[in-house]
Amino acid sequence: MSKVRQEAEYKTIDFFKDKGYTIMMLCEVLGVSRSAYYKYRNRIKPEKEKQDELLCSLINEYHSTFNGILGYRRMTMFINKLNHKSFSEGYIYRLMNILGIKARIRKKKVNRKRIKPEYIKENVLSRDFIARFPNQKWLTDVTEFSISGDNRKLYLSPIMDLYDNSIIEYEFSFKNNNQLVFKMFDKATQKYPDAKPIFHSDRGFQYTGNTFKSKIEEAGMTQSMSRVGKCIDNGPMEGFFGILKSEMFYGKKFKSLEELIEKIVEYIKFYNEKRFQKKLGCMAPLEYRNHASISA
Numbered sequence: 001m002s003k004v005r006q007e008a009e010y011k012t013i014d015f016f017k018d019k020g021y022t023i024m025m026l027c028e029v030l031g032v033s034r035s036a037y038y039k040y041r042n043r044i045k046p047e048k049e050k051q052d053e054l055l056c057s058l059i060n061e062y063h064s065t066f067n068g069i070l071g072y073r074r075m076t077m078f079i080n081k082l083n084h085k086s087f088s089e090g091y092i093y094r095l096m097n098i099l100g101i102k103a104r105i106r107k108k109k110v111n112r113k114r115i116k117p118e119y120i121k122e123n124v125l126s127r128d129f130i131a132r133f134p135n136q137k138w139l140t141d142v143t144e145f146s147i148s149g150d151n152r153k154l155y156l157s158p159i160m161d162l163y164d165n166s167i168i169e170y171e172f173s174f175k176n177n178n179q180l181v182f183k184m185f186d187k188a189t190q191k192y193p194d195a196k197p198i199f200h201s202d203r204g205f206q207y208t209g210n211t212f213k214s215k216i217e218e219a220g221m222t223q224s225m226s227r228v229g230k231c232i233d234n235g236p237m238e239g240f241f242g243i244l245k246s247e248m249f250y251g252k253k254f255k256s257l258e259e260l261i262e263k264i265v266e267y268i269k270f271y272n273e274k275r276f277q278k279k280l281g282c283m284a285p286l287e288y289r290n291h292a293s294i295s296a
Contacts, residue, residue, distance in 0.1 A: 069247035071103035117208030124224035125200040131162040135195035139237040157184045166285035181206035200224040
């Protein structure tokens with residue numbers, strides 16, 4: 001970003017001169033000459049400086065609009081796509097550094113207690129996170145939320161379709177029990193009655209019970225489970241939880257868990273419909289799904 005000597009002083013004069021202060025008095029206070037100030041005012045800005053200023057205004061606008069969730073890579077995607085440009089990530093990164101703008105930082109996941117499983121399945125998915133058509137590979141897990149002033153805990157159980165990383169279904173509960181997962185699974189199978197995906201999860205108690213095994217078999221799906229202590233086996237789902245919490249939960253205040261539920265519902269809609277992903281050609285999940293169906 002180009003720099004003019006004493007530019008801060010000149011901008012201060014611009015700000016106060018319309019508030020009843022004379023340019024002569026402001027120049028004396030700030031220690032600059034009137035001739036230098038007028039030369040600054042009348043100069044022709046280089047195109048690069050104009051571009052920097054425009055991009056900085058866009059960065060500030062998007063940082064505010066999207067509540068501080070955009071890192072430099074995603075900020076570059078938003079700027080390029082919404083303005084039909086092709087600026088580099090390094091360029092946007094430098095401008096964000098000048099503005100002191102950074103994305104929210106994710107916190108580490110807290111491991112949950114394990115219950116002895118009634119049965120387990122092998123890792124059929126085997127970290128092959130590429131799906132060539134919708135409903136080929138589904139991932140799931142349960143994540144926990146708690147807020148100050150409320151002794152309850154909130155649990156979210158979603159299903160991700162690896163074709164476009166969309167959240168195709170989800171369920172909330174104030175108890176981390178079988179019914180949370182069963183309701184989510186039943187909603188997904190009702191929504192996609194012909195889907196026969198690989199259904200991948202960790203070895204949590206909800207997925208290793210005989211009742212859930214029967215549900216999987218009845219739906220004609222292939223069950224897959226992560227290995228013990230290998231969170232990366234369910235990497236995209238873990239990644240979604242990290243994104244969700246860093247972008248709309250950490251550092252925020254909520255009056256109640258009911259309000260938090262509303263905000264999570266809003267975020268999942270935003271994630272599915274408006275949050276661009278580089279691996280999807282800088283499209284949002286449902287945009288990618290719709291684009292692919294039109295192109296087919």
